[in-house]
Amino acid sequence: MPHAASLLSFALVCTLVCPVPHCRAAEEQDRYEEQTIIRCAERSLKTGKNDRSHWIKELEVAFPGKVVVQALTEDEYATWFALLAGKGEEWRRDDSTSPAITELFDKVLARLELGPVPSIKREEFARYAKRLMQFNPQPGNGTDPNEDADKVFRVLDRNSDGELERDEFTGGLKDEKLRADADGNGRITKEEYRDYFQRKVTTKAEVLVTTNKGDSNGRGPDGKPVGKPKPGSGLPEWFTTLDADKDGQIALFEWRKSSRPVALYSEMDLNGDGLLTRDEYLRYVKMNELKQKEEKRENEK
Numbered sequence: 001m002p003h004a005a006s007l008l009s010f011a012l013v014c015t016l017v018c019p020v021p022h023c024r025a026a027e028e029q030d031r032y033e034e035q036t037i038i039r040c041a042e043r044s045l046k047t048g049k050n051d052r053s054h055w056i057k058e059l060e061v062a063f064p065g066k067v068v069v070q071a072l073t074e075d076e077y078a079t080w081f082a083l084l085a086g087k088g089e090e091w092r093r094d095d096s097t098s099p100a101i102t103e104l105f106d107k108v109l110a111r112l113e114l115g116p117v118p119s120i121k122r123e124e125f126a127r128y129a130k131r132l133m134q135f136n137p138q139p140g141n142g143t144d145p146n147e148d149a150d151k152v153f154r155v156l157d158r159n160s161d162g163e164l165e166r167d168e169f170t171g172g173l174k175d176e177k178l179r180a181d182a183d184g185n186g187r188i189t190k191e192e193y194r195d196y197f198q199r200k201v202t203t204k205a206e207v208l209v210t211t212n213k214g215d216s217n218g219r220g221p222d223g224k225p226v227g228k229p230k231p232g233s234g235l236p237e238w239f240t241t242l243d244a245d246k247d248g249q250i251a252l253f254e255w256r257k258s259s260r261p262v263a264l265y266s267e268m269d270l271n272g273d274g275l276l277t278r279d280e281y282l283r284y285v286k287m288n289e290l291k292q293k294e295e296k297r298e299n300e301k
Contacts, residue, residue: 149197
């Protein structure tokens with residue numbers, strides 16, 4: 001029976017080296033983290049949209065006919081600040097023209113945690129508009145911004161010791177280990193995970209706005225259907241194959257499942273957000289083509 005014994009030993013070694021249940025659990029955790037981040041990003045966009053609508057309404061009442069209502073860039077938000085501050089570099093609370101404008105002033109103070117200061121500077125308002133009004137990156141239901149992060153942390157913390165060790169890291173944590181592990185001790189605390197999670201939500205929200213993919217029902221922030229990659233679009237067959245959830249982009253956990261080199265994914269993921277979009281891939285291909293042409297010209301000299 002030595003042959004049977006050898007087979008048994010080999011099977012045992014394989015199980016120890018890469019236990020299937022453990023690999024499956026790691027994939028499920030990656031997927032759970034990614035899906036939670038997407039939900040938070042989608043919710044943040046909806047909240048931001050409602051917040052922006054409130055601003056437009058109050059500004060139009062205070063400054064009829066002067067409000068830019070498609071404020072989606074920093075320059076357009078700057079026109080809002082100009083209405084509030086005039087030609088100055090600070091928007092003063094005492095200069096508010098109505099109780100509604102005063103309420104908006106106090107809202108900015110609260111969001112940015114500036115304290116009871118008498119004025120808001122231009123760069124402070126720009127920070128509010130860009131990060132807290134447009135994307136509203138705080139996850140959760142509004143009462144506890146860390147609620148969703150803590151839920152995911154609890155799932156990842158399999159031994160319930162209050163910290164994530166290397167074998168409990170998701171793919172995202174491994175890719176951002178140097179930044180996520182702020183104190184460099186090789187473990188991720190709940191506070192460190194909260195910071196990591198909020199960064200991922202903010203990045204995801206920005207990507208959703210950029211790519212016009214607003215929710216899991218295939219509709220963008222404007223409510224219009226979002227198209228999927230079509231044949232002849234320049235995408236390779238593996239792109240649509242690896243895009244398991246058919247959202248028009250390849251998440252890092254989807255790429256990992258194919259056992260393809262992460263280094264290549266990092267090259268193609270031009271903004272480093274853990275999502276390879278159609279446009280990123282096509283830009284990557286174009287950049288490579290230009291690079292090869294340049295190298296060819298250099299060699300011909």
